[in-house]
Amino acid sequence: MSQHSELDASPLPPWLGGIWSRLQGARELDRLAHALLICGPAGIGKRRLADALARSLLCRSRDAAGYACGRCPDCRLLEAGNHPDLVRIGPDPDSKSREIxxxxxxxxxxxxxxxxxxxxxxxxxxxPADRLNPSAANALLKTLEEPSGQSLMCLVAERLGQLPATIRSRCLQIAVPVPAEDEALAWLRDRLPDPGTDPLLPLRLAQGAPFRALDELDQELFEQRRQRVAGFLAIASGRRDPVAEAALWNGQGAVRMLDWMSGWICDLLRLMAGGDAVRLTNPDQREVFMTLVQRLDPAAGHRFLGRLLECRALADTNVNHLLMLESIAIEWFRVTRGGGPGRD
Known part of the structure; x- marks a missing residue:
């Protein structure tokens, strides 16, 4: 159990304003639920929302919008990670399981x-609440069922399916959506280290999540992605051994590679369905993806995408990543040869 974290004192981004106003309204009416489940994709500000709410509840000098003042003794304790009324529960950093x-x-x-x-x-x-192991989730149920006094329990999660229904049903779920692209782009433009950078590609690669786009704004990472796209296409053309390419994928990291490949296949399927006018996750790869459109069977492409998503769900477990990626690379080679997952 940990009580320390750096709390972001800056105002929330605009796409969280509506949720914030509703939470503050419930608080003013003394109707704030005793347990909240803040959920949504990575990089959209869930944790900033939870931290801002914690600060707001513990600060005695918050402003008219409900934000903590950042100056009072309670806020200073929060900044130091020593406030006795804020408790954080997360995975043990020394544990290989990464579970709570x-x-x-x-x-x-x-x-x-x-x-x-x-x-x-x-x-x-x-x-993350979706890292509660089964025994931990069961132990949490009694506290959720019998809240005490002026207490708030806030769970933050990205994978709701990993949380037991008994936990979900005892919390007020607050779904944080991906912001509209125009709104996210405007926010990003004011925060990019290089004003000349076009934020569209980083935002698309981050699946519309602005904070994730900022975290992954790395030209070296973009170059690595370009090389892996080239290797992916080289497998399809028979110029690259699938097992050799899978070793490079493993070096990049299974989670990132599976996310990238899912985006590439989705873009290929979009191009097959809608041609040049479709919106792509990887707009800079439109021309090279078009070279594959005539060679990929749509049904096989959809099956392969399903296989990628299955593997992505396993990537956070103790599965052998290299063997999994080798299997994916071989399946991709077969798909581009008129075969597909599960076919001889």
């Missing part, structure tokens, strides 16, 4: 009934 253990939840539950030490609220942030 039952021990962490039990340690919290033993003290969860305590009244706030100095603030009006006791706030617990569980992040």
């Amino acid at each position: 253990s039952v021990g962490a939840v039990r340690a919290f539950s033993e003290h969860g009934s305590l009244t706030p030490s100095r603030s009006d609220w006791k706030v617990t942030l569980i992040d």
Whole structure:
């Protein structure tokens, strides 16, 4: 169990403004749910929203919009990671499983009934909640069912399906959507280190998530992606051994490669269906993808995309990444030869 994290004192991005206003309205009416489940894709600001809410509840001098002042003694304690009324529960950084253990939840539950030490609220942030192992999730249920006093439990998650229905049903779910592209682009343009950079490609590669786009704004990473696209196409043309290319994929990281490949196949399927006018995740690769459009069977392409998504779901487990990627590379070669996943 950890109580320390750097809390972002800056205002929330505009696409979170509506959710923030509703939360503050519920608070003013004393109708704020005792357990919130803030969910949505990576990089859209879920954690900033949860942190801002925690700061707001613990600050005694918040502004008219409900944001913490950043100057009072409580805010200074928050910045130092020492506020006694904020508890954070997350995976043990020394654990290979990257799960939230039952021990962490039990340690919290033993003290969860305590009244706030100095603030009006006791706030617990569980992040990422979809990393609760089954025993930890069961241990959390009693606390969710029997909240104590002025307490808020806020769970942050990206994979709702990994959370038991018993947990989800006891929380008010707050779905944070991907912002409209125009809104996200305007926000990004003011924050890019190089004003001359076009934010469209980083945003598309980040699947519309602005914070993720900023985190992955790396020219070296863009070049690595370009090389892997070339290798992907070289397998299709028979100029590259699938197993040799899979070794390079493994060096890049299975999660990133599976995300990239899913985007490439989605773009290929879009081009097959809609031609030049379609919106692509990888707009800079339109011309090279067009060279494959006539060679890929749509049904086989959809099956291969399903296979990529299945592997992506396994990539966060202890599966052998290299063997998985080798299998994917061989299947991709077969798909481009008129075969496909599950065919001889």
